[in-house]
């Protein structure tokens with residue numbers, strides 16, 4: 001198994017965001033984490049990425065305990081964080097070269113991989129010669145995704161990967177994720193873009209009130225395709241949401 005979480009809890013002050021959460025993700029799965037704004041999806045991913053310390057619980061990735069073997073794990077982990085931190089003073093090309101050096105890729109490997117990723121995601125490879133500070137949100141997102149997969153990690157964790165991408169780039173990412181997760185790897189995504197989730201997910205998790213209120217296959221979630229993912233999600237979450245508020249003053 002790729003990712004095994006047991007009893008994960010995290011609070012901010014008095015607000016408990018994650019409550020003794022358990023989750024197992026196997027290789028070959030693309031697990032999509034869904035849920036309303038502020039429900040704790042990024043907190044959950046940040047704990048798995050060791051960017052945030054949980055209050056309790058264990059995280060085992062690729063059979064290894066995070067606390068005992070953090071470096072072994074991180075060599076096999078690729079991540080796109082929600083705030084997508086890059087080095088803005090670098091050009092896109094400099095940044096990707098820097099990341100490939102961190103992963104100790106040979107210069108030839110690095111050049112080949114950056115060149116193919118550039119051709120795949122960027123219609124104008126010249127743009128990678130400019131400083132990241134001047135990039136659009138979507139351009140930055142594409143650089144972040146390329147940096148996450150440069151070292152072919154066995155686990156890929158992407159927080160809101162589709163947000164800000166144009167439809168062509170999003171479709172290219174769909175294609176990449178689909179073939180990526182069918183290899184001996186696993187992909188974990190947090191997303192609100194249900195049209196794209198529909199295209200990549202093998203498994204769905206719905207986070208609510210600190211717990212996974214659904215955790216299972218996409219077939220079961222959609223009742224073998226009878227429902228779309230958004231319909232299934234509405235049915236699950238709507239009873240927990242107040243829809244009675246009257247907005248006549250705006251609409252009238």
Ligand SMILES: Nc1ncnc2c1ncn2[C@@H]1O[C@H](COP(=O)(O)OP(=O)(O)OP(=O)(O)O)[C@@H](O)[C@H]1O
Nearest residue numbers: 012015017035036037038039040041042043044082
């Ligand atoms: N560093 C922090 N300090 C205090 N509270 C935080 C911190 N990070 C997150 N929170 C709170 O934890 C809760 C979960 O936030 P999180 O960003 O994980 O939600 P999310 O499900 O990813 O939301 P969204 O879908 O809007 O991106 C929110 O109430 C948020 O305000």
